[in-house]
Amino acid sequence: MPEIAWPTPYLDVASALAIGALIGFEREKHKADEHLQGALGLRSFIIAALAGAVGALMTRAIDSPWPLVAVLLAVSGVVVASYVVEVSLDPRKSGATTELAAVATTALAALAVLGHRDMAVPLAVACAAALAFKKPLRRVVKGFDKADLLGMMKLLIASFIVLPLLPDRTLDPFDALNPYRLWLLVILITALGLVGYVAVRRFGARTGTLMTAVAGALVSSTAVTLSLARHAAAVDGNAVRPAAGGILIGWSVMAGRIAVLLVAVNPSLLVLLWPVLLALILPAMAGAAWLLLRPTGAAAPAAAPVGDGMGSEGVASDGGAGDGGAGDGAARVSAAVANPFSLGPAIRFAGLMAVIMFASALAERYLAPEALVAVGALSGLADVDAITVSMAERSLAEAARLDVAAAAIVAAALVNTGVKYGLAATAGGRVMAGLLAPATAVSLLAALAAAWLRL
Structure with a gap:
């Protein structure tokens, strides 16, 4: 059976960064509109996507899942710390949508680098849409009993x-x-x-x-x-x-x-x-x-x-x-x-x-x-x-x-x-x-x- 070669990583990494930029752009706009202090923004999401891409490259290189697992745990820890800081700056903060989106961005970036770009990119678009359509989605939900x-x-x-x-x-x-x-x-x-x-x-x-x-x-x-x-x-x-x-x-x-x-x-x-x-x-x-x-x-x-x-x-x-x-x-x-x-x-x-x-x-x-x-x-x-x-x-x-x-x-x-x-x-x-x-x-x-x- 012929060996299946890994796809070239450059387009995959570029797709991973694009995923971070897409979701990060939406969160940056939300941050500006809501006047949030300390919230994750565009740069944070691009870095989270980069971390997911690097973790996936290392996992692929040594044929072990642990580098990616370590990256996901590290990003999750940083996200939790960011959430604590944001709550301390604004006690009205109650949701964790941005933090969950950051973890999802890391995972989607890793998915793109692992050879599933065709699945990762549409999922990222769906994630960004769910974030952007917050108010319309709430209106739809309120319309149902x-x-x-x-x-x-x-x-x-x-x-x-x-x-x-x-x-x-x-x-x-x-x-x-x-x-x-x-x-x-x-x-x-x-x-x-x-x-x-x-x-x-x-x-x-x-x-x-x-x-x-x-x-x-x-x-x-x-x-x-x-x-x-x-x-x-x-x-x-x-x-x-x-x-x-x-x-x-x-x-x-x-x-x-x-x-x-x-x-x-x-x-x-x-x-x-x-x-x-x-x-x-x-x-x-x-x-x-x-x-x-x-x-x-x-x-x-x-x-x-x-x-x-x-x-x-x-x-x-x-x-x-x-x-x-x-x-x-x-x-x-x-x-x-x-x-x-x-x-x-x-x-x-x-x-x-x-x-x-x-x-x-x-x-x-x-x-x-x-x-x-x-x-x-x-x-x-x-x-x-x-x-x-x-x-x-x-x-x-x-x-x-x-x-x-x-x-x-x-x-x-x-x-x-x-x-x-x-x-x-x-x-x-x-x-x-x-x-x-x-x-x-x-x-x-x-x-x-x-x-x-x-x-």
């Missing part, structure tokens, strides 16, 4: 502890149920609630909802529909119109996503289907524009969920005026936003998806090839992307006629749109259902007409 924190912990546990333990393969004989992907759907729906929660608080109901819809629909327009409908049911009436507009935008993105998948797998299908997709997109976009751009009047009564109780938690309005259609600042949001970190509704929704996916797999296994349209309709109850890719590949390999594959995709898209309307009406209430009904009806009728003329 204890319930939000507990919910975030649930989401992190679900994402980084439960998800890696699940097998990423189908466990049933019909290759339908993948526990990893089903749980990933639970996390997605919950995370979309987080995106909407933060966006609405930061940018206001209208702009925040728009950002949530576009970003989330790139992954799952169904999840966007459920999240925004639940949010609209949990706040005052002024949130229903922006949420309905965001849902329609999500549906438009879904149709665009089908087009992208067809371009990637089988462009011949897109030649057949583009009028249908356009018929789905244009009415939804027109409805979204009408809902988002038309000024809102007096606050409507809160939309009450009807039906199965998807888990929306009602909250009391704070009594302020809504966004009124005039602005998007967070100060114009008129209601306290409900805690979005509820896993229960997302788990129930994923369970429903699992049942539908299993039924679709059974249908595809036992129905005749001519019944692919029915399979598409069944698949559309749960998802459109899967049947789109499946039909595109089947027609590309001539396992199915092009017109039959196109009809299956159309059936899936129409059924999926109807299912999402049902979800929105159930989770969002009668007002939401009424706002979405015109655009939904026009989209479905226009798509059916385009499919009849085209196919």
Whole structure:
């Protein structure tokens, strides 16, 4: 096995010094702004980085970790002494952020010299950013209460502890149920609630909802529909119109996503289907524009969920005026936003998806090839992307006629749109259902007409 040569040390040492200068510059500016006496500044951080670099060079030269350990201990001792001096000069001093940053700078400089420059430099940038954005970070933290924190912990546990333990393969004989992907759907729906929660608080109901819809629909327009409908049911009436507009935008993105998948797998299908997709997109976009751009009047009564109780938690309005259609600042949001970190509704929704996916797999296994349209309709109850890719590949390999594959995709898209309307009406209430009904009806009728003329 050929011996791996150490990288040239000059660029590594230069990177180490740059790390010290970057973090030190931020601390020097903080020191000047706060009029701190005796605090560590730019020169101290450059020297700390130099010490880390020298310690790493010595460790590498004699192939022993002890020189670097000694340097880290020495820097830590100096930092503690500096902290004691600073407290003696200013008794108001309570935090040790600068001192911890100095130790981190030493360690990052050593990491760069030890051959991990690509990791050390981004970490140094992240450290400097965390130091520089002290006040914005504090404002973000103050915006969350204890319930939000507990919910975030649930989401992190679900994402980084439960998800890696699940097998990423189908466990049933019909290759339908993948526990990893089903749980990933639970996390997605919950995370979309987080995106909407933060966006609405930061940018206001209208702009925040728009950002949530576009970003989330790139992954799952169904999840966007459920999240925004639940949010609209949990706040005052002024949130229903922006949420309905965001849902329609999500549906438009879904149709665009089908087009992208067809371009990637089988462009011949897109030649057949583009009028249908356009018929789905244009009415939804027109409805979204009408809902988002038309000024809102007096606050409507809160939309009450009807039906199965998807888990929306009602909250009391704070009594302020809504966004009124005039602005998007967070100060114009008129209601306290409900805690979005509820896993229960997302788990129930994923369970429903699992049942539908299993039924679709059974249908595809036992129905005749001519019944692919029915399979598409069944698949559309749960998802459109899967049947789109499946039909595109089947027609590309001539396992199915092009017109039959196109009809299956159309059936899936129409059924999926109807299912999402049902979800929105159930989770969002009668007002939401009424706002979405015109655009939904026009989209479905226009798509059916385009499919009849085209196919």
